[in-house]
Amino acid sequence: MKAYLQGRVSWVRGDQAGYSNAIVQFDPAIALDPNFALAYAGLSDAWSASSITRVPPAEAYPRAKAAARKALELQDDLPDPHVALGMAILFDDWDWQKAESQLTRAITLAPDLAQAHDAYACFLAAAAGGLLWWSVKGRPISTSRIQAVTFG
Numbered sequence: 001m002k003a004y005l006q007g008r009v010s011w012v013r014g015d016q017a018g019y020s021n022a023i024v025q026f027d028p029a030i031a032l033d034p035n036f037a038l039a040y041a042g043l044s045d046a047w048s049a050s051s052i053t054r055v056p057p058a059e060a061y062p063r064a065k066a067a068a069r070k071a072l073e074l075q076d077d078l079p080d081p082h083v084a085l086g087m088a089i090l091f092d093d094w095d096w097q098k099a100e101s102q103l104t105r106a107i108t109l110a111p112d113l114a115q116a117h118d119a120y121a122c123f124l125a126a127a128a129g130g131l132l133w134w135s136v137k138g139r140p141i142s143t144s145r146i147q148a149v150t151f152g
Contacts, residue, residue: 003029004039011046016053022046037078040071044084048091061092082106083119090123099123 007025010018023046029039044067051060065088071081086102089095103123106116 001029003032004036004042007039007042007046011042011049014049016050019046019050019053023050035074037071037075038080040067040074041078041080041084044068044071044081044088048084048088051091057092061088064088065092077109079106079110079113079116082109083113083116087119087122090126096123096127 003025007022007029010021010025012018013021023043026039026043026046029036030043033039044064047055047060047064047067051057051064065085068081068085068088071078072085075081082102083106086099086106089102090099093099100120100123103116103120106113107120110116
C-alpha cells in the first residue's frame with residue numbers, strides 16, 4: 001500500500017519527474033500484490049500523463065490502456081480504472097463513444113469522485129476542440145494543446 005500511495009503522490013505533482021517516479025512506485029505495489037487493481041489504474045494514469053511531457057504517445061498510451069484493462073479485469077466496479085481507460089482511449093484512439101462510456105461508468109460508480117468529473121470535463125473539451133479549427137493556423141486542435149488547456 002505504501003508504494004501505491006507514494007505513486008499517487010508522485011503522479012499528483014504533475015510533472016515528468018513525478019510521472020516517472022509514479023511509474024517506478026506502482027511497479028513494486030503490483031509486484032507485492034498482482035491483484036491490486038488500484039495500482040494498475042495508477043500505473044495507467046502515470047503512463048497517460050507521461051505522454052504529455054517525455055514519453056512518446058505511441059509508447060505511453062498502449063501501456064496505459066493495458067494497465068487500465070488489467071485493473072478492470074481484476075475489479076470492474078472501481079471507478080479509477082474506468083477513468084484511466086477513458087482518458088487513454090480519448091487521447092490515443094480518439095474514440096469518443098468508448099471514451100465517454102468509460103468516463104460515465106466511472107461517474108456512475110462514484111458520483112463524488114472529482115477525478116472522474118475532471119476527466120469527463122476534459123472529454124467534453126476535447127470533443128468540442130475536435131470540432132473547432134484554429135482560426136489563425138487553419139488546422140484542427142492538437143492533442144497536446146487540449147491536454148495543456150485541460151491539465152494546466
